[in-house]
Each structure stands twice: as C-alpha cells, then as structure tokens.
Amino acid sequence: MFDLVPGYVGGKEFVHCLLPPLESLATVEETIVRDKAVESLRAIAQEHSPEDLEAHFVPLLKRLAGGDWFTSRTSACGLFSASYPRVSAPVKAELRTMFRNLCQDDTPMVRRAASGKLGEFAKAVEVEYLKSDLVPMFVNLAQDEQVSNDSVRLLAVEACVSIAEILEKEDVEQLVMPTLRACADDKSWRVRYMVADKFTELQAAVGPDITKTDLIPAFQSLLKDCEAEVRAAAAHKIKNFCLALDPSIQESTIMNNLLPCIKELVTDGNQHVKSALASVIMGLSPILGKQNTIEHLLPLFLTQLKDEYPEVRLNIISNLDCVNEVIGIQQLSQSLLPAIVELAEDTKWRVRLAIIEYMPLLAGQLGVEFFDEKLNSLCMTWLIDHVYAIREAATNNLKKLVEKFGAEWAQQTVIPKVIAMSRDQNYLHRMTCLFCINVLSQSCGAEVTERLLLPTVLSMAGDGVANVRFNVAKTLQQIAMVLPSDTTQAQVKPTIDKLNTDSDFDVRYYASEAAMVC
Known part of the structure; x- marks a missing residue:
C-alpha cells in the first residue's frame, strides 16, 4: 500500500488517507496480514510530517494499543519506534506509558510482541528514559513467569x-548483567539457547571487561549445558567468541577455560553438537599457534576426522587450510593424512563415498604437488572399486579435479591411466573408462578430446561385450558436442553407422539415438 503514496493519494500531505484501511487490517486474526499491515504503517509513518504524526498516526496507535482484542495490541507494539523520534516531548511520554502497559498486558501474546520490539524501541528512546522507563520493562519481561510459555523471556534476550x-x-553492569546472568541459567532451554545464539553479539555489546568477568564463565556453562541444542548453539560461537577476546587473555582463556569443554564436545553423544564444533574448531589454530595446535588440537582433529557422522568429517576437511597455514603441510600430512587415507580405504563403501566427495575440496587446500604425491593414486584406485556408486563418484571426482588443476595436469596425470583402463580385462572397468571420457571431454576441451580421448572410444566400438558397445554409442553422442564438425563427420559418424547395424538391440537403440545428434 506504500506504493500508492506518490501517484494515487495526492502526495505526502494526504498519506493519512491510507491509515484507516491499514488500521483495520492490523486487527485481523491472520498473523501474516497483520504483519504486512504493520510493515506498511511503519513505512507510511516516515512520510508523515511531525504534525501529521501527532494528528493522525499517534491516535491510530492509541486505538490499536487500547483495543479489546489482543490482535490490535500486538500490532501496536511494532509502531512505537516508527513514530517516537519525531513527536513532541509530551506525546513521547504518553507513548512510553502506552508501551509499558503493553509490556504488562495480561495476554502473553501481547507481552511477547512487546518483548520482541523492545530492542528497537530502546534505540529510539533517549538514554535517560531508557534507564528509567525501558530497563525496568526489560527486567520484568526477562523474568516473565506466567504460564509455561517461555517466548516472552526468550525475546527479551534480543532486547538485551x-x-x-x-x-x-x-x-x-548494574542494569543489564543481573538479568543476563539469570537468562543464561534460565530453567527453559529455549531461553538458554537464545543466549548462546546471541552470545557474540552480547560479547560485543558489553565490552571486554564484563566479558572477562561474566561471559567467559557463562560460555563455559553453555558449552556444558544439559540440552544438546544449547551446546550446539554455543559450539557454533567458539571461534568468533575467541577471536573477539582481549588479546592479552586470548590464549590463556582458550587453554584454561574453553579447551576442557571442547575436549568433551569432541566426543559428545549428539551429532549436531559435534558437527557444530567441527565447523569452527580449526579456526582456533591461528589463535593458539603452532605448538599448541600440534600438542592440543591435532588429537581432537584426528578424533573428529574418524567420527561416524559424515558431516563432522566434512567440516574438519573443509577447514584444513586454517591448520595448514599454522603448522605447514608436512606436519599436517604426518598427522591427518593417514587418517584420511584410512577412511578412503574403509571396508564400508558409504565411508569411502563420503571421502571421495570431499576430495576436490581437500585437493584445493593441499595443492597439486602434494595431491599428486599422496592422493592421486587413491583417486584412480576408486575408479575400479567393486561398488558402482564408488566408481560413479570417482568419475565425477575426476571432473572436479581437472577443473581445479587444469587440462595440462589431466593430460600428464589422469588421461594416460584412463586410457589404460580401456584395455582392462574386466568389462566394468572398460565401461568406467568411457564414463571418465564423458566427463573429461567437458573439462579438457576439443583439442585434447580429439587427440587423446576420441581414438580410445573408437577403438572400443568393436568390444566383445554389448554393454561396452552401447556405452561407446552414448559416449560418442556426448563428445560429439565438443568435437569440431569435420571430425564428427569423418570419424564419429561412420562408427555410429556401424553400431547401428549391431546384432544387439540395445546397441542399435543407443546408436540410433546418437545418430540423431551427430
């Protein structure tokens, strides 16, 4: 409705004409409609002059705040900050009183709405009235005990x-911290969760001194919370919390206060907690330095790298570059690489599959030289795995590695081994060769495909296994899109025509499909 202001109501001086329908919409039962109406009212408030605000908008706010139905009163809570800064002092006093009444409303839904808007109203109110009027409201909301609904206290944490x-x-220290301490120990896990979720914001707001005296012990408590959701939320904040600590206490706080908690979280019974920790724990290496990383963090990384949950392993592997920068590739390879190789050769094919999916990420962090020395042979071994899902994943892995390291690397390292597979006695391996050529042609371009890959495909057109021959037809159809048209006509089309007369029905079918493209 705000879009109607410029051309349909005659300009800003008539913007108050839009208030009655929006006021009606702000009282309806449907929450989405009310929220949209409040959003429009907040935008329209900015178009009012100070005089029109007091003449038209504030009376609307009074009617909503004094409405019989809770729906109008919840809508009113979102309008105070939009009108307060530009009205006169007497009206401001009246608005503060109205907001206090909403904070003390008998209906929990209204108090919840007021609690959710208390923070933005606090930014609009003068500091003297913030201390005298709004802080007592904040304290009362944060201690709200009516019914079992904890959402009022929960939203008060944001206002904090x-x-x-x-x-x-x-x-x-005097007005906020007593309430914040109580919220961190609240009997409701959802309130404690909110404290954990907002912890780094609270840390920035209260400053280094209060962080040292109050927030460090509170953070330890949240990391040890009895509820997994709270521990996970706190674990997510470990890296940023440590980075924001005063440099003079950073290392000692991590080593003495947080590391014991972190060691417990590494073996936590909840996978989400372990996953949250794994996503940030590597970030402690630059803070603690080489010696502490090797002595204290590497054992934890190894434990997480062997965790039963794939997401935990992924989060460790995806952040290896943080540790690499601190301790160097040699130390990293001696410590973590054996664990990665062990997982890559695990008897459970799903574990092997998980490591394959992480390999391009790992390759990018370790670099081409290290990868060729330590992991290249492993990637090629996966291509002849006895499980089809592994061979398929290994094929896609090759494509990603070529995209990362380039076509020149592929020619020297990958393509010779793929071509050798075309002569393997196991027809499944010969089929994997064709699958690899499909993806490599897309990454390596026309020149490499025509010179190295196409001759291999053509040589397999007479394979004794029909499954191989019809995959030749499918591969020719794919790589024809990369090859120059004259090559397609001279070399690809005659082979497809030959396959079109094959004794096997499936071979003829896929050859006819390819013939329509070539």
Missing part, C-alpha cells in the same frame, strides 16, 4: 543486546 549497546559500561 540493543540495550547493552547503548548504555555505558557501569550502567550495563
């Missing part, structure tokens, strides 16, 4: 960040 950002350090 906004209020702490505005107040001076002494006021934060």
